[in-house]
Amino acid sequence: MAVLINIYYTGEKDHARRFAAEMTASGIVEEIRAEKGNLKYEYFFPMEDESTVLLIDHWMDQAALDAHHASPVMQKILALREKYELHMRV
DSSP: OOEEEEEEEEOSTTHHHHHHHHHHHTTHHHHHHTSTTEEEEEEEOOTTOTTEEEEEEEESSHHHHHHHHHSTHHHHHHHHHHHTTOEEEO
């Protein structure tokens, strides 16, 4: 069964948008999209809230999501979340 997760990243000022930009520019997003079982990994920006970014994270099944969470790329994501001091809401 497919797993679809909506993650809201929120930070001070434009930190969430800068996080998404660095995730994309650094190649991390493409690395995640290339992982086995990834169906979608895209950022969206709410018009009314410039301090928040929405991530649509879609995986083929729980096993694919678990493999992603156990992969080395997760450490890169965690480091950038800390760098930009983001809070998550799932």
